[in-house]
Amino acid sequence: MNRIHQKLQADNKILSIYFTAGYPSLNDTVKIIQDLEKNGVDMIEIGLPFSDPLADGPTIQASSTQALKNGMTTSLLFQQLKDIRESVSIPLILMGYFNPVLQYGVEDFCRKCQEIGIDGLILPDLPLDVYQENYEAIFNKYGLVNVFLITPQTSDDRIDQIDAASDGFIYMVSSASVTGSQDGFGNNQETYFQRIADMKLKNPQVVGFGISNSETFQQATKQAKGAIIGSAFIKFLTQNGVDKIGDFVKGIRK
Amino acid sequence: MNYNVDEKGYYGEFGGAFIPEMLYPNVENLRQQYLIIMAEPSFKKEFDQLLKDYVGRPSPLYFAKRLSEKYNTKVYLKREDLNHTGAHKVNNTIGQILMAKRLGKTRIIAETGAGQHGVATATVCALMGMECIVYMGEIDIARQAPNVARMKMLGAEVRPALSGSRTLKDATNEAIRDWINNPVDTHYIIGSAIGPHPYPDMVTRFQSIISEEIKWQLKEKEGKENPDFVVACIGGGSNAAGTFYHFLHEKEVGIIAVEAAGKGVDSGESAATSVLGKMGIIHGCKTLLMQTIDGQITEPYSISAGLDYPGVGPMHAHLFKTGRAEFIAVTDDEAMQAGMVLSKLEGIIPAIESSHAFAILETRKFKPEDVVVINLSGRGDKDLDTYIKYFKL
Numbered sequence: 001m002n003r004i005h006q007k008l009q010a011d012n013k014i015l016s017i018y019f020t021a022g023y024p025s026l027n028d029t030v031k032i033i034q035d036l037e038k039n040g041v042d043m044i045e046i047g048l049p050f051s052d053p054l055a056d057g058p059t060i061q062a063s064s065t066q067a068l069k070n071g072m073t074t075s076l077l078f079q080q081l082k083d084i085r086e087s088v089s090i091p092l093i094l095m096g097y098f099n100p101v102l103q104y105g106v107e108d109f110c111r112k113c114q115e116i117g118i119d120g121l122i123l124p125d126l127p128l129d130v131y132q133e134n135y136e137a138i139f140n141k142y143g144l145v146n147v148f149l150i151t152p153q154t155s156d157d158r159i160d161q162i163d164a165a166s167d168g169f170i171y172m173v174s175s176a177s178v179t180g181s182q183d184g185f186g187n188n189q190e191t192y193f194q195r196i197a198d199m200k201l202k203n204p205q206v207v208g209f210g211i212s213n214s215e216t217f218q219q220a221t222k223q224a225k226g227a228i229i230g231s232a233f234i235k236f237l238t239q240n241g242v243d244k245i246g247d248f249v250k251g252i253r254k
Numbered sequence: 255m256n257y258n259v260d261e262k263g264y265y266g267e268f269g270g271a272f273i274p275e276m277l278y279p280n281v282e283n284l285r286q287q288y289l290i291i292m293a294e295p296s297f298k299k300e301f302d303q304l305l306k307d308y309v310g311r312p313s314p315l316y317f318a319k320r321l322s323e324k325y326n327t328k329v330y331l332k333r334e335d336l337n338h339t340g341a342h343k344v345n346n347t348i349g350q351i352l353m354a355k356r357l358g359k360t361r362i363i364a365e366t367g368a369g370q371h372g373v374a375t376a377t378v379c380a381l382m383g384m385e386c387i388v389y390m391g392e393i394d395i396a397r398q399a400p401n402v403a404r405m406k407m408l409g410a411e412v413r414p415a416l417s418g419s420r421t422l423k424d425a426t427n428e429a430i431r432d433w434i435n436n437p438v439d440t441h442y443i444i445g446s447a448i449g450p451h452p453y454p455d456m457v458t459r460f461q462s463i464i465s466e467e468i469k470w471q472l473k474e475k476e477g478k479e480n481p482d483f484v485v486a487c488i489g490g491g492s493n494a495a496g497t498f499y500h501f502l503h504e505k506e507v508g509i510i511a512v513e514a515a516g517k518g519v520d521s522g523e524s525a526a527t528s529v530l531g532k533m534g535i536i537h538g539c540k541t542l543l544m545q546t547i548d549g550q551i552t553e554p555y556s557i558s559a560g561l562d563y564p565g566v567g568p569m570h571a572h573l574f575k576t577g578r579a580e581f582i583a584v585t586d587d588e589a590m591q592a593g594m595v596l597s598k599l600e601g602i603i604p605a606i607e608s609s610h611a612f613a614i615l616e617t618r619k620f621k622p623e624d625v626v627v628i629n630l631s632g633r634g635d636k637d638l639d640t641y642i643k644y645f646k647l
Contacts, residue, residue, distance in 0.1 A: 103549030
C-alpha cells in the first residue's frame, strides 16, 4: 500500500495542489513542495513541463513554457527531488505528457520514480488500452499508481473499465474543458458529481479542473474524496512568488 | 508488407490514438463510424457529386513537355492546383464535412498552416451553412494574408495561435483544446494525415482520389496504370498520402516523398523530419517527430508554411522506416528555383509546398523512359508575396 492509498483511506476533503516544476524559478521545486506540506496540503502533483500541453489552458501552458525556458528537464527534476523524502511525507505524483516519459524510457522513468519515492503518475495522453498492453506491468513493478481521467462525457461503461483498471484514485475532470477555463460550478457539474457518486466506484474520486477557491473546493468535495487545484495556484505563484504559499492554502481551507 | 493501417490503428509501429480522455468519446465514435459512413451509397454519391461539380474533378494529368525535355525524362503533373480553392485540401474537407453532418455535428474547427486547409474548410462550411473556426499560427497569419482574407469572406472566424512557434503545430494544439472545450457539437476537420487514429486513415482515404485518378488517366495516356515514380511534397503528408495510396502495394512504382530542408538539414532551421526526427508522440499519434533529447517538440522551419511541421503522418513514418519510400530533403533555395523553372517552362506558378516536389528533378536522376508523376498539390497565388520578396520581382 503506498502513500496515496493511505492518505485516501484516512482523510476526506483531500486538498491536492498541482504546480509546474521549474516555475516560477528553476530551483523552486523543493521549496514549493515543502511549503505546501507544511501548510496542510494533502497531496501534490508535480508537473513535468511539456512543449505542447494539449489539455492545458493558457495559465499552465505559460508556466510550462517558462519552466522549459528556465532550463527544466526530466533529469534535472529527478535530481532536484532526489532527497525529497527526507523532508516530505505526503503523496507525490508526477503529472505530465507521455512523450518526455517515452524519450526518457518508460522503465527507467518508473525506476527513478521509485528511487525518489514518487507514488503515482498522471499522463493524460497515455490511453487506457496502451497502458494496459504495454506499461501496466512496469508501473506495478515499481509500485506506481497510474491515475486515469474521466469527464462528464465519459460513458458509464468506460468509467467501469477505468475503475477496474485503476488502483489509487480516479481523476474526475469537472467539465468539458482544458485546465483553468471556468469559474464556479453549475447544475451540470452537480448532476455529474451525483451521477458518479451513485456509481459507487471502487476507487475514490478526486475532482480537478475549475477549482480555484474555497467555494469550488467545498462543492467539489461534497461527494468526491478530494480536489486538485492547478491553474489558480500557478496564478498565485505568478503574482506572489513562492514566499506566501501558506496564504493560498489558508484561502482554500477557510 | 502492409502499408495500410491495421485494425488497431497502427502502421507498423506508428500511429495509434494517444489522446487525453476528454477527446476519447469523439475520437472513438469517429473510429467506429467512419468506414461505415464512407461505405454508405448516399455518402458516396454526395461525395462523388461534389468532387465533380463543385471541386471540378477529375483534375487533369498533364504531360509537361518542356519540363520533360529539360530533365530528359517523362514528367506528368497531377493538377491538384486546379481544384476549387486551389489545392488538394478540398478533397478531404468535402469528405469530412459530409462525415460531420452524418455524425450530427453543427460546429466545425480546423487548424491551418499555409491557409489552404483553412480556406478549404471555410469553403465547405459556407457550402453547408455550418459555423467554422480556423486556428492559425500568428506568424502564418502574417505570411499568408490573402488566405486569411479568403477565410473571412467565406464566413469563418480565424483565431490566432499565440503559443510556441506560432505556426502549424501550435494552431493544431489550439484546435485540439477547442475540441476538448466543445465535445458535443463540434467536429474537428484535421487537414493532414496526422492526429489520432482514425484521422490519418480517413484523411488518406479522402485524398486517395488523387492516385485513383492518376491510374486511369495514365492508362489513357501511357497505356499503363503504374508510373515508374510518384512524387509529392510532405509536411504532415496529406497530398503525399493521397498521391501514394493506390501505389503503395504496386512494387514497380517508386515512391518519393520530398521534405522541406529549410535553410539546410544541418542548419538548425529545417523541417526535414525523416532526417531530424525520432519516434515520439505528437498531436495524438506515435510517429517520427523533431524533438529534443528530453522529448520536447522542437520548432521547425521552412519557407513554406504548409511544410512547417515537426512531424510526419504515421503512414509516412512507416514508409520511411520500411524503405518503401525514398525521402529527399529540399532547401528553401532549391524549392524557390524550382518554382521559377515550372513557371517559366510550363506557365504554372506552383505553391511553394509543391515547388519542393519539383526541386528533386535537379538532383534525382531519372531515365529518359521513366514516367514520373509529380503531384502539383497547390497553386502559387497565396505565395506571391514570398516569391516577390525572394526574387525581388
